[in-house]
Amino acid sequence: MRTFLPVLLFTPLLLTGCTSTPSPDSELQRLLNSVDQRLDIAQAVALNKWDSGQPVQDLSREVQIITNVQAQAVRFGVDPRRAAIFFGDQIEANKLLQYSALSKWHAVGSAPGTHRVDLAMHLRPQLDRLQRSLLSELAAFDRNRPEDCQRTVAQAIGQRANDPQRALALVRATAHLCAVQ
Incomplete structure (x- = not known):
């Protein structure tokens, strides 16, 4: 019985960790x-x-995206203004990478010969699916925001982005993530 006593004492602590909210x-x-x-x-x-x-x-496409995001935001539990600002940041970060790529291609006189993916048929539907995921994840993030949000976000970006261009895009994409609503 003595060997089971420590297990019985710590079991509630272990089970508490299993039912806690995500970090x-x-x-x-x-x-x-x-x-x-x-x-x-x-x-x-x-x-x-x-x-x-x-x-x-x-x-016109950017306005269409922001309008769509604002219309969907409430369904995901996100304030429409918050969603518009967050997605405005996503658009600007994406444009940053596009401008960079185009600049490189102009400098060498051609774009890479990689396979092209149709914008209307494949890329926009993919972006639309990501929009729903981002709204859901933004709502979850807001419900469980880290105490030192800006530092936590900066550290997370630093750990994941090895390429300076990508790090800059992530910084731009999260520019207002920690803003008080």
């Missing part, structure tokens, strides 16, 4: 994973814009 770090990591996935699409979008001669900035 702010895990909520942040899930959100950053989706932000990263959205940023991964930037080069494919830039290739489409290179091929079509379209500019990176497409204000």
Whole structure:
């Protein structure tokens, strides 16, 4: 019986850990994973814009995205203004990577010969799916925001981004993440 006594004393402590809410770090990591996935699409979008001669900035499309996000936000438990600011940051971060890619390609006179993915048929639907994930993860992050939010976000970005360009894009994508609502 004496050998089971310590186990019985610590069992409630162990079980408490199993039922606790997710840590702010895990909520942040899930959100950053989706932000990263959205940023991964930037080069494919830039290739489409290179091929079509379209500019990176497409204000009518940006307004359409923000309007759509605001309409969906409440369903996910996110304030529409918060969603608009957050997605504005996502758009700006993505454009940063697109401008960078286009600049590199202009400098050498051509874009890479990689496979092109259709913007309307494949990339936009992928961005729309990510939009729902990002709204859900933003809501979860806001419910469980880290105490020292800016430091936590900066550290998380520092741990995941080895490329300076990507780190800058992540910083831009999270510019207002810790803003008080």
